Amino acid sequence: MLQHVIALIDEANSQDPNQQQHNNKDWPKERLYSERMTDMLNRFQPDADELMHIAVRAQHIKRWCSPRSD
Secondary structure: OHHHHHHHHHHHHOOOOOEEEEOOEEEEHHHHHHHHHHHHHHHHOOOOOHHHHHHHHHOOOOHHHOOOOO
16 A cells, blocks of 8 residues: 555656756656655664655655745
8 A cells, every 4th residue: 555655646746847867867856855755764764654654755745836935
């Protein structure tokens, strides 16, 4: 179930029109951010539960849809 939820979050964040380059690859900005945050969680708390993994992965879900100016 966790992998399905992560896949849905990744699918949503992959729609980000803003691109960022990492390791010579263009990434949707929020998709890259969520991947990086998951990597950090795995380093700092490798035994984190599923809810923490979902929260970390989804913390900026579709962030580009809500400009900070709003």
